[in-house]
Amino acid sequence: MELVLEGVSKAYGTQMALDGVSFSVHPGEVVALVGPNGSGKSSLIKAIATIHTTTGGTVSIDGRDVRAIDPIELAMLLGYVPQGFSYTLYSTVFETVLMGRRRYIKWSVSDEELSRVQRALDALEMGQHAAKFMDELSGGERQKVFIARALAQEPRIFLFDEPTSALDIRYQIEVMETMRRITREQNSSMIVAVHDLNLAYRYADAVVVLNRGKMVGYGKPCDVLTPDCIRSVYGVDSFAVENEYGKFIVPFRARESSGI
């Protein structure tokens, strides 16, 4: 499915959270959203998921405006994992993941649905925690459960808002690897907001750089994530190193906050 954003804007009063963002996502593609805190990454993801209404521009899937798509159909197309997540004390891991199948469950839960939940949990190596209560997990494990819920939803487009923020470095790599593999296999797409530029660099096919609601860069990671770009957006000096494992960005110094 082809996701196209055209001039997407969102205003809170006079403040522009998003200002004319346009890009498109093709099937099988991973797009990373990067930018400093408050640059509009979450707003953009919520605008795509129709959780927030936009004040300008359109988001369309295969030429259909998302606002015109029935919410129930949209639930089968888009799988969203929020940044701040909530859960209930007395729910188990698999019950939480089962929610991803909400649209396919009428009342009782079929074996088929349960096996999809199992597969989602196994994909993230969370099978052994299936019976645990959500508050018995570590922050990182909990985050994986929410990713598993989106996986169980089996959407065409994944929308992840900093899905790896609570994960340790090993899990960050594992989760990103898994998600990219699934995206490729299913020919679905994935839009992921990340803070770690190296994750964007390694796993994204395209990067969208946001700064104060405006899109200031869009393209292949190696073309976009340059030291110049990082300096102007984040106010941080960095350099790139290249070795046999690829190219890495090393931020090393915050610039004097002159004028920002």
Add this chain to the structure above:
Amino acid sequence: MSDPSCPPGSAPQPSVNTLYKAGSRRRIILIAALLLGVVAAAILSAGIGTVSISPEDTVLAVAHACAVSIQNFLHTYLPAVGSWYDAIPFTVPAPSNPQAELIVVGFRLPRIFLAILTGISLAVAGAVMQGLLRNPLVSPFTLGLSSAASFGAAIAIVIGPAVLGGLLAIGSNSFIIIMAFVFGWLSMLLVYAISRARGVNQATLVLSGVVIGYIFSAGITALQYISSNEKLRDLMVWLMGGMWGASWGAVLLLIPLTLIPFFLLERMAWDLNALSAGDDVAKNLGINVNRLRLSGLMISTFAASCCLAFTGIIGFIGLMGPHICRMIIGNDHRYLIPCAGLMGAAILLVSDTAARTIMSPVEIPVGVIMYVLGGIFFLFLIMRARGRGLY
């Protein structure tokens, strides 16, 4: 799952399928046990009082009364079926205690039914409200709904005769219910508006609910002060909360008014489950969150108001029932809603039986017992919640 490299002796991981089915079975057994418990409590409660009646006599009294009324009904309206019915070579024996039928069916059962129905309504409303507002401390009482609905009922009692004039008694019952619902809904809309305001956390929401409750309680007190003497006792009942309003008329009216909302709310169970993942995720799962919230609040308010119109302010039952059930049965609303309802019924029935017997022949209002029990429970919840979160 069955990893060949897994060393022998380590337990294999149960699959989601096994876990889900075992969980469902356990929950159904729990609900069935609770249902049996409520029935047993009802039979025992009907036997306890100034005149004590054995459980056998209680059952016989009910069965006999049913058999006789079926017979009378058939003979009056369907004589053909009636003669066929008489031909059945089995009759229900009358209870050994000749007073049993009058005491059990005439006096105690309506009250027991009212306690059960009120317990179900309030606890189901509490469970649904907690799910809808994602706040563990909300319930019909803590959101001020109990006081508001009682205030509406009190107004209806005071001005009812003037407004309705010579209408039938059933008319005045519906007027009381309608007024209770109108005021109950008013308080819920207020709470809903507050919950949508920015920067409102769980505690402030409950705090505003408690304040709304105070305002309406003050209204009842004011009505009591200005109204004429004969109605004063009636109004006292609404403020204290008790089962004195019980009658077969009220019970027959409340049965559908409790069961229909229950089934409507039970149908929302999956959406309530999804809502526990937060508003944004629920929206992403295709749920119209605002509509779910408003309709769920309206239906649960209606169920609670109907019962409160007959009982007055009954506190905390909508908080205790759902919480105890969440602990034993989990957060799946398909099971939580019926479980909470039965738990509420059991707690209220036992409390009301205690209320009318512990100081016999003096009765204390069950509302007072609920305040004490519920207050302690509420404190327990808050103490336990420290640093752990509640919901």
